[in-house]
Amino acid sequence: MFPKGTKRKFSDSGEEPVCSGDQGPSASPAAARTLSSSYSLQRQSLLDMSLIKLQLCHMLVEPNLCRSVLIANTVRQIQEEMTQDGTWQIMTQALAAAQCPADRLVATEVLCRQTDAAAQAGQSPKPFPVSGLEEGYHSEEVVMDGDVEAEVTMSSLSPVSPQLSSASYLPGPFGMAPCWEEEEEDGDCEEDEEEDSEESVSEEEESEPDHLRADSRTGEQVFGTFEIKHPAPPPDPALEELFSDVDPSYYDLDTVLTGMQSTPKMGPYDLLESLSSHAPTALSSSSSCRSDLNELDHIMEIIVGS
């Protein structure tokens, strides 16, 4: 839950999300200086919804660029507002603090694996939100211009690099750590490969209880079951040191947009299927604020794990 009493830095006179009208718009009059929790809930759920939409744009047919751009702009807008409110900062701090020690082991292992990301070609789909966007236009860059971008983004995936791409909000790849596909591998990525790699990764996961736990949180995350399954651990100074050079600027959507290599050619139903093996998938759209810590947990995993 966002700490109560967080004050809005700027008053937005008209700015409230227009959500489906059951409860009506939240009461955030221009004069109110307190961030209304229902407003932030609505905003939060809108953000989650948008990210899921971006993520699910991986189809066999090229996704609609206009739609992706509009959704990405919406996410950016929410992000900017949250940054203004200061809630974004709070979230990223809580995120760093919420990392539990066991995950660190996973993280370390993953870090090692990450460095030879080149070997991960054709691995499981990374259902990165905007990869659909990437799919449409990034590929062209690689093919036509022999783009440096591809290499840059690959290196940015290594967690030790300060360029780590934001993955901040991505209901990520269920802790499938090294799952960023190389852009060059685009052409090879077919659905069969995906399924294989999904299977292999899930097998890996089963063998690592920590990883599995992380996955189940991730799985839940994606479907918005907002219950805390594990209490938030106390901040770990060792972890903080590990992540001290993590630059919060890469929570910025822009890096997210570029950081991602493409394509999972995974249909929306594949995503659902692959997640079903993990956590209960109660699709709940009522986001309780308690879920946020959970979110932060797994966002951290993504950053580390990818």
Add this chain to the structure above:
Amino acid sequence: MEEESDTRKINNSFLRDHNYATEADIISTVEFNSTGELLATGDKGGRVVVFQREQESKTQPHRRGEYNVYSTFQSHEPEFDYLKSLEIEEKINKIKWLPQQNAAYFLLSTNDKTVKLWKISERDKRPEGYNLKDEDGRFRDPSTITSLRVPVLQPMDLMVEATARRVFSNAHTYHINSISVNSDLQTFISTDDLRVNLWNLEITDRSFNIVDIKPANMEELTEVITSAEFHPQQCHTFAYSSSKGSIRLCDMRQAALCDKHCKYFEEPEDPSTRSFFSEIISSISDVKFSHNGRYLMTRDYLTVKVWDLQMENKPLETYQVHDYLRGKLCSLYENDCIFDKFECVWNGSDSVIMTGSYNNFFRMFDRNTKRDVTLEASRENSKPRAILKPRKVCVGGKRRKDEISVDSLDFSKKILHTTWHPHENIIAVAATNNLYIFQDKVN
């Protein structure tokens, strides 16, 4: 046609002429040709079906010419882009007719990547009486030929053939959303999300890029082109609309690359209605010049706007299509309906504009009387040849007998594509996989 009689007809007298149910496929575009004699529809399966109006019969003057199927052909096939491992849909996004110059008809049809020029021609005679061939085509032994004759053309059953005369391909990285034929009848533009390309109808292996809004760094992409159209009379002028709710008018004489617009139309945002969805609902889904070339019409999610080309800072007229959806934007965002791209059309005299909505409703607005009407394209709710009854959506409070409440609207039944006959009050409306043709009542 007088304005007054126009109005009366529009509000009261549209009757359902006939409707055609195409088997499987969702209709993705409809377009009358420049005389209104032909009506083309394109569908999701890549097929084009052309209807032709019957000659008016003197014995049945109360029946205006009906539209019957004239030609059906497969315009585009599904393809696979091996480079990106993606399918290219065969869905026909747009059809544009070329004005008729000889006995054959020409149209341009496009899917996401490729534009094709089709020639539709009739054959109702065939030559008979060859010297060297039999009637069934077998060659005759020359030694058996003792006399020569001249082959003559004999009538045969009418055959309508469609042949692809040009294929304009490999010019678009992104999905083509519109095509527009120039008034010079020699060139046309094809538009995708980031670029506008100019083609000569005769040349298929190259095109000129005249607008490119692709940023050097793709992560900075925040705006895409949603539609473009040539001015109906000025062959050097075209307009394109964006996902941010702006329209740019460009003059091709100014520079080879028309990145600098000569006019920029945008209405400043109303801060009182601002929400997270403001940008999405301001995205323009269609832009159409009026027939007289003085106005532009744009369609965004909730409104239709008419712009005077001389006034850039705000539209001349704004019409609310379905403002009752404003309170439902979150749900519509969730189910993706907020991204639906509705088209809009002018009538022949530019006095009435029409656009579609949900629940198989479509709306007409009379620009002169400011009256509007909501009609429904459905078999259940209208009998053939019956006058359409105006519909009403109830926005709250007590619902009257024939009204429909906002919550009962069927959002899967959307009318995205409509077209209006260039001279008469005949409209064609595509409701998913059904085509409806409505004509106004003949007195």
